[in-house]
Amino acid sequence: MQLYVDCGAEIAVNTPEQPVGLDYPVVEGLAVARIGTADQPVLARRGDDVRIDWGYGYLATPAAPAVVVTGGNGGRIRRAFVTGSALPAPAGPAAPAPVTESRLAMAATWDLGAVGTTPVTRWAMLAYDDVKAIRYFARDLVAYCGGAERRWSNCLSPPRASMTRSTARRASSTRNW
Numbered sequence: 001m002q003l004y005v006d007c008g009a010e011i012a013v014n015t016p017e018q019p020v021g022l023d024y025p026v027v028e029g030l031a032v033a034r035i036g037t038a039d040q041p042v043l044a045r046r047g048d049d050v051r052i053d054w055g056y057g058y059l060a061t062p063a064a065p066a067v068v069v070t071g072g073n074g075g076r077i078r079r080a081f082v083t084g085s086a087l088p089a090p091a092g093p094a095a096p097a098p099v100t101e102s103r104l105a106m107a108a109t110w111d112l113g114a115v116g117t118t119p120v121t122r123w124a125m126l127a128y129d130d131v132k133a134i135r136y137f138a139r140d141l142v143a144y145c146g147g148a149e150r151r152w153s154n155c156l157s158p159p160r161a162s163m164t165r166s167t168a169r170r171a172s173s174t175r176n177w
Helices: 074-083 152-172
Strands: 002-008 019-023 030-037 056-062 067-073 094-098 104-111 125-129 132-136 139-142
Touching: 002 056, 002 074, 019 104, 030 067, 030 104, 056 067, 056 104, 067 074, 074 104
Parallel strands: none
Antiparallel strands: 002 104, 019 030, 019 094, 030 056, 056 125, 067 104, 132 139
């Protein structure tokens, strides 16, 4: 049994003509892909029908031997999964190119092995870090996430910890619901 999830570069652009890049930041215990626009116009747009195009989209899952987090042309990655071919390994940063040309996507797969009677749980997190969240009296302010360091990787860590705690709590519960 295999699972697959992906997210296109459209998550990080205002229009599909904008160039986006893809890379793989290092976060302890996680496999992570990151996608974002090349120019990062922080808080530069305003008005109706505007999408955020500064910051980065992330796809993260706990790192494990049977887990692949990768990126590239979304159609090629999906085709590889559906046909049973190996997904391309993360090959380093992808050069910025317009979404309409590159069709970049981030993808994660899990190989769960044979179906059995033992329950199996896997999770992925799709996150977006807007780098600067608000302009307040001509000052661009960072978003609050993860305490004093205010790093995007801190935002990925709390769910990992809470998933572990809630799983442990369920496992130690003797109550019948």
